[in-house]
Amino acid sequence: MTDYLQRLIDPVMTELVADLPAIMVVGPRACGKTTTARQFSRTIFELSVPATAEAFNTDPDAILRGSAEPILIDEWQEVPTVLGAVKRSVDADAGEGRFLLTGSVNARLTSQTWAGTGRVVPVHATPMSERELEGKQHHSSFIDVIAREGAGALQAPSTSLDLRDYLERAIRGGFPEPALRYRRRARERWYGGYWDQIYSRDAVSGNSDRDPDRVRRFVHAFALNSGSTVELLKLAQAAELSRNTAQDYEQLLKNLFLVETIPAWTQRRLKRLAKAPKRLITDSGLLAAALNLDMDTIVRDGKLVGQVLETFVIAQWRAELEASELSPRLYHLRQQQGRHEVDLIVELPGDRIIAVEIKADSAPNRKAAYHLEWLASEIGDRFEAGVVLHTGPHAFPLGDKIHAVPISALWQ
Template sequence: MAYIKRDIEALVLDTSKEYAGIMITGPRQVGKTTMLRQLMDDSRRYVTLDDMDERKMAKEDPALFLSLHPVPVLIDEVQYAPELFSYIKIAIDNGAAPGDFWLTGSQSFRLMELAQESLAGRIAIFHLTALSQHEIYGSGKNTPFILELSKLQERAQRGMQTDVTGIYQRIWNGAMPGMISGKYTNRETFYSSYLQSYIERDVSDMVERIDKLGFLDFIRAAACRCGQLLNIHDIASDVGCSADTAKRWLGILEKSDVIFYLRPYSNNLLKRTIKTPKLYFFDTGLVAYLTKYSSPEILVNGAINGAILENYAVAEIRKSYTNAGMDCLMHYYRDRDSKEVDVVIEADGELHPLEIKKSTRPGSELTSTFKVLDASSVPRGTGAILCLREELSAVDRQNYIVPIWMI
């Protein structure tokens, strides 16, 4: 099994020279522990709280646990023993050396709450998702997706060009390290086991006596609506649960990094915008599995082909920022007159509109809706059509045509 270098590695190592503690959060099986074990030297000890004996000690006697596992130490799945956090705080306040504590955990929201309670300002926190397109197919240094011509031309040199078939192969393959690295070869078995493990461990840990079969059906119903406006009542109706239950279950999926949302862009001058978020999955391979597409050839002509392409592009843009240690102010726009912009990125005091289309020859009319943003108090900058064209091009000086393989 080949190790796949992660874009965030250099940032983690550099930050570890300044902070006594770093924490890597993210969903299960995205490579948090693998990356840190690849980066650590022989002086660092490793302990996982998946080991029930270690977990029991960490919860019942945190001081003894830390004495038995002296720094520098990597503590895996630290969310299982929140009792450790106050003791780590004391150690840091007493002069722990940079890089003494490396922590990982699979419940990002819970870990953020714990860190804010005990370790605010004392540790650096990074979020790791499934592999990015750049990590799998690219070369050189990752940079956040920016609509500057010189930056786009640089991206074209670092990516691996592909066509429509290639993009949908990537979408269908997904981005889980276990599959991409070749550790696992049976895709059906991998995703089936992944979901069972996720529900048995993370979901059951967050909600007692959850209807596991009902929750699995719920994930499938949500996957059918990736890249669309969230309609809680429709999803609830599909699986026969209440809207309140659907809302709680969506909260679980978000807290465990299976899904994320794009919120609508709005300000005081855009009064007719709708308030509903759009739903996306972090891994399109999981979406393809849940929606029962057995091959990329079938997916490319399937009912969700446009929505899953948008999901893929949005997730990749987000990863390009996350892996650079940066926040991405990314929204979408839609108003009550049905004027819509798929993605709006706010950067450097400008709004950058994006349309995402399953087309190799997108028309210039697709950029006409970008004008709705001119009413905003934030000026509109360069826009783009993200599509399946193989080469970088332009509609005009203000709007580029960007191949999705370049993100």
């Protein structure tokens, strides 16, 4: 495809296809999994096509045996028995670059007999980051750059953005179709239809006890508290659900990669750290759509500005995880009673830490680094770098190993 935009996971895919027999690309619906997998395939079977599905129901082993590899099996869950055929083929010949699978991760997680364990390796795809949308994905992961050179290596762009510019990008979101093809009104319809699909089809698929209206209420309550450490019981109460029902709905949305819980970072040397996870909608466009937010609504409410901006910025870091050579993990930090709080903790090998604060502030001062300085003093040499990401135009130091950097420096 001549118009294919390179993705951050492409180098990872290239390496894994060269080494492994079978890969499954997982991520939210419509984030570009199939488009990416196509770039690495010679034969493509779309099991959402009834005739193709019928053929695979008849004799999947024979079809796979006679096809040029790598073979992409799209929407594999339409014929679950195809996994058995992949397993048998890999068991007979574990050569590299044989199969790629895309489809419903929910089906994989709810299957009682998943045949892929130890044979099909997952690769996580996300909605597109700004670095991908801007065509800057050929650079090293900015996580690796910070770990290698410090936060000062992130440079302010020549063209600066302001808060409204960032919020416009956040509302647009990272799903390829609305981000690359549609103007505002069409994007709003696309996101609305996406959520309707979740409520009416995905939520009840395989579980007739789920009620679409109750799932919608839960998503609304979750979105209102996105970016916070709200307890699940409070979300359940806000949505008028039992705790068990809320837990089921949250797991469903996690399986669909629409929400996540960022775990609390804990260390024995640091006292009174809260253990509650931070709950987050995974895409800022989805967040805006779930709450029916437009620009005017957001800018009138400081809490919404913070929620949307944090969701947008964390999505940029999440997209870098697979691309990084350091296998980073994301956490947040909050002391009980909120005395100290850090928006994002990026844990690197050797227990090294990059700490990130996200500020809707065009000119942050030393106070913006208060929690980062505290953390640096507590963990010493393990503190690799501190970054205050802000909405202003300039990059400048705020302290030892701590820099204020425009958010847009993440995709330069």
